[in-house]
Amino acid sequence: MVSRSLPMAFVLAIYGLVYLPIALVVLTAFNQATITTLPITGYSLKWFEALFTNLRTLDALWTSVWLGALASSAATSLGLCAALAVMRLRFPGRRAFLALMALPMVVPGIVLGISLLLFWRSLGLKTGFTSLFMGHTLLALPYCTFILMASLARFDRMLEDAARGLGAGETAVLVRVVLPNITPGLLGALLFGFTISIGEFVVSFFLTSAGITTLPIRIYSIVKVGITPEINAVSTIILAATLILTLTAIRLTWSRGRNTSPGGNP
Amino acid sequence: MQSRLWMQLAVFLLPPLAALVFLFVMPLLLTFVYSFWTVDNNYQLVHTPSLANYEKIAADPLYLDTLLGSVWMALLTTVFCVVLALPLAWFIARRVPQRWRVLFIVGLILPGWVSVLIRTYSMNLVLGESGLLNWVLTSTGSIARPLEILFTETAVVIGLVYIYLPYTMVPIYAAIERLDTPILEAAENLGAGPIRRFVRVVLPLIKPGIIAGCIITFIPALGEYLVPNLLGGLQGIMFGNLIATAFQSFNWPLGSALSMVMLAAIMLVLLGLFRLGAGTRGILGDEEQA
Numbered sequence: 001m002v003s004r005s006l007p008m009a010f011v012l013a014i015y016g017l018v019y020l021p022i023a024l025v026v027l028t029a030f031n032q033a034t035i036t037t038l039p040i041t042g043y044s045l046k047w048f049e050a051l052f053t054n055l056r057t058l059d060a061l062w063t064s065v066w067l068g069a070l071a072s073s074a075a076t077s078l079g080l081c082a083a084l085a086v087m088r089l090r091f092p093g094r095r096a097f098l099a100l101m102a103l104p105m106v107v108p109g110i111v112l113g114i115s116l117l118l119f120w121r122s123l124g125l126k127t128g129f130t131s132l133f134m135g136h137t138l139l140a141l142p143y144c145t146f147i148l149m150a151s152l153a154r155f156d157r158m159l160e161d162a163a164r165g166l167g168a169g170e171t172a173v174l175v176r177v178v179l180p181n182i183t184p185g186l187l188g189a190l191l192f193g194f195t196i197s198i199g200e201f202v203v204s205f206f207l208t209s210a211g212i213t214t215l216p217i218r219i220y221s222i223v224k225v226g227i228t229p230e231i232n233a234v235s236t237i238i239l240a241a242t243l244i245l246t247l248t249a250i251r252l253t254w255s256r257g258r259n260t261s262p263g264g265n266p
Numbered sequence: 267m268q269s270r271l272w273m274q275l276a277v278f279l280l281p282p283l284a285a286l287v288f289l290f291v292m293p294l295l296l297t298f299v300y301s302f303w304t305v306d307n308n309y310q311l312v313h314t315p316s317l318a319n320y321e322k323i324a325a326d327p328l329y330l331d332t333l334l335g336s337v338w339m340a341l342l343t344t345v346f347c348v349v350l351a352l353p354l355a356w357f358i359a360r361r362v363p364q365r366w367r368v369l370f371i372v373g374l375i376l377p378g379w380v381s382v383l384i385r386t387y388s389m390n391l392v393l394g395e396s397g398l399l400n401w402v403l404t405s406t407g408s409i410a411r412p413l414e415i416l417f418t419e420t421a422v423v424i425g426l427v428y429i430y431l432p433y434t435m436v437p438i439y440a441a442i443e444r445l446d447t448p449i450l451e452a453a454e455n456l457g458a459g460p461i462r463r464f465v466r467v468v469l470p471l472i473k474p475g476i477i478a479g480c481i482i483t484f485i486p487a488l489g490e491y492l493v494p495n496l497l498g499g500l501q502g503i504m505f506g507n508l509i510a511t512a513f514q515s516f517n518w519p520l521g522s523a524l525s526m527v528m529l530a531a532i533m534l535v536l537l538g539l540f541r542l543g544a545g546t547r548g549i550l551g552d553e554e555q556a
Contacts, residue, residue, distance in 0.1 A: 007357050011370075014354055018377050018431065021388035024398055028391065082282035089274055097283065104290050106481075106532070108489020110506045111297070111525045112290075114513055118300055118522065119293035138289040141282065192379075199381025202491050206513070216383045223387045223496065235384045246379040250372055 022239065029232035047233040057234060060218040064198050067129070067214060071136035072144075072193025078137070079144030079189055084174075086145075087152040105142050109202035112138070117206045131207040132214065139200060140193035147192060147253055151185025152178075188253035191245045199242060300522035309516045319523035329508065329524070333531065336505040339419060340487035343426040347434035347483045348476060350427070355439040371439060378432030386496050389425045390416065393497070417499025425497045426487050433486075434479040441475020477543040484539075485532055505531075 032042035051057055082101060086094060104112065113135070120131045155178065163177045179186070201216040208217055215238060222231050302315040323329045358370045377385065392398045393416045400412040415421050445468065453467045469476075491506035498504065505528055512521035 007353065007361065011354060011357050014350060014431075015373060018374070018428070020398070021385065021392050021428070022377065022380065024391045025384065025388045078282040078285050081278045085275065085278035085282070089271065089278065091271070091275055091279070097279070100286055100291075101282070104286075106485050106536070107290075107294075108486060108491070108506060108528065108532075110489060110491040110509050111294075111528060114509065114518075114521060114525060115293035115297040116289065117513075118518060119296050122296060134289055137285065141285065145282070195379050199379075199383065201381070201383040216381060219383060219387070223390070227387060227390060235381075235388075238381055238384060242380050243376065246376060247372070250375070254368075 025232050026236050026239065028229055029236040031229060047229040050230050051233045051237075054230070056213070057215075057218055057230075060213040060215045061234075061237075063129070063212060064215040067132055067136060068194040068197035071133055071197045072140055072190050074133070074137045075140035075144045075193045076148075076186060076189040078141055079148050080186070082141075082145045083148035083152055084178075087149055101142050101145055104138055109200075110206075113203040113206035116203070120207070126209060127207050128209045128212050132204055132212065135203045135207045136197040136200060139203060140196045143196060144189040144193050147189045148182065148185050151182040151188075151253070155181050184252040188249040191249035191252070195242055195245050195249070198238065297522045297525055300519050301526045302523075303519045305517055305519055311519070319520050320527075322520065323523060323527060329505075329527075332503060332508055333505050333527070335419075335503075336488055336490075337531065339423055339426065339502075339504065340484050340490075342423050343430060343487045344434075344480050344484045346423070346427045347431050348438070348479060350431060351434040351438050351479060352476075355435055355442050359439055359442040359445075371435075374432050374435050376432075382429055382492060385429055386425055386493050389421070389428060389497055393421050393424065416497065417501060419498070419502040421497040422494050422502035422504070425493045426490060429493060430483045430487055434483045437475045437478035437482065438472065439475075441472035441478075445471055474543055477539055481536065481539055484535060488532060488535070489528060 029047055030043050030045070032044040032046070082097075085091070086098060116131065116135050116138075117127065120127055120134075125131070159177055159181065160173050163173045168176070199216060200214075201220060204214050204217055205220070208214065213221075215234065219231055219234055222228060301319055302317070304312045304314070304316060304318050306312055354374075358367060358374075362370050390397070394400070395412050395414070395416065397416070399415070400409075403409045404412060415424075449467060449471075450463060453463045458466065489506055490504055491510055494502050494504040494507055495510075498507075505524070509521050509524045509528065512518075512524055
């Protein structure tokens with residue numbers, strides 16, 4: 001009995017520890033008191049109300065949503081091109097291209113941020129929404145590409161050959177056969193890209209200007225002074241959005257793979 | 267036929283390649299070039315190539331000490347993450363019934379997608395002077411005065427483990443899930459005890475997964491900026507903070523040189539880890555199955 005319940009207790013303890021700090025953010029966002037700790041003295045929505053009357057925070061929210069939508073669309077489009085090239089075409093340097101694609105994932109955010117800042121300034125451009133958009137696109141691109149590569153790998157190429165045999169041109173094959181079949185992967189890439197963008201801080205920190213604030217930068221600037229329940233309310237909104245988007249994205253990209261993935265079930 | 271391949275490459279490969287070159291390769295090259303420039307007393311760029319920044323980094327013990335300190339903290343983080351992830355992944359892959367497994371693994375991956383900023387400052391609410399930990403400990407009477415954990419190296423390592431555990435989990439879990447049960451049974455039938463089975467049979471088989479887990483944990487942990495910034499205070503400073511400080515004080519060439527030093531350290535570690543996993547291919551995973 002001990003040998004069975006002990007590992008279970010260990011596992012549940014880990015899950016508890018992983019979720020505890022996040023739960024604390026959400027709980028204190030609904031706490032009536034001004035302090036951001038336990039005990040909860042009473043539940044209230046006043047911090048959310050305060051949030052929605054705060055123009056600067058609303059502004060940051062709006063910027064983040066736009067930025068996420070644009071950057072994830074760009075990264076998904078570019079990622080689709082990259083995935084199609086890698087999975088469909090045989091060309092010299094294919095592995096080198098994949099390695100280059102994976103590299104931004106292992107370069108620290110601070111180095112990416114400052115190098116983009118240097119580059120941007122040396123072009124004589126001012127940082128702002130465009131530089132943020134570029135940075136976020138770069139950050140999301142590898143993830144979108146690898147998700148779409150996995151999607152394409154699962155897709156049955158016989159369907160393409162059948163379409164070609166029936167006289168479809170390359171464009172028709174792509175638009176009417178390939179794309180509809182990898183729609184879950186495309187949506188997943190969009191959602192993951194959006195999630196990366198909306199939570200990103202370090203790269204944005206170096207690429208913003210005084211006039212443009214994303215939600216994480218707004219949160220940071222307040223957290224540096226002192227954590228307030230209002231910031232917990234903003235974070236709760238980001239958390240809820242992230243959880244919903246990520247769960248949907250995981251469902252889209254994973255549930256299908258379970259049946260065919262080699263690492264699946266015997 | 268050949269010209270069609272070229273056309274297709276131009277359509278599909280060119281846009282993402284151009285994006286990577288424009289947004290990643292060229293900025294990094296520029297940073298490399300910047301690291302050989304200097305600034306004068308008025309913070310104007312001096313375009314004469316010199317090793318002055320690197321000499322300054324080598325001469326000032328602050329930089330070397332902080333680098334070594336960062337390597338140490340990242341190493342601790344990696345060890346803790348692997349030690350936690352191994353039994354966890356083993357349990358999920360081998361003990362949890364098939365239909366619950368997805369729930370368990372998604373439950374662990376999910377926090378990995380939550381904003382690092384939010385997860386880091388949520389650690390503030392736990393470790394702070396009036397945080398959850400101290401509230402629990404003082405109200406149960408375990409301690410008389412609040413622990414001063416926040417703004418120390420310990421807080422940074424706790425924060426890093428908390429942030430990176432989901433990432434460490436994924437490759438280790440994938441490796442354990444791929445394990446062939448008959449091999450384990452064969453080892454058992456041949457008389458190998460549980461420890462021997464683990465060390466001689468399981469460990470070599472899941473080594474690629476463990477190394478991949480170490481890579482995805484150690485590298486970003488070493489380059490971390492935000493976690494030490496929010497949890498480390500003055501004590502728990504990491505190399506990434508020095509880069510930011512150089513930039514914020516408008517010494518961009520010095521910051522660039524520091525970035526290059528960090529990249530070199532990361533390359534060294536990568537090389538070492540790849541050596542360790544020599545003969546095991548497929549960190550990217552896709553070629554391995556083919």
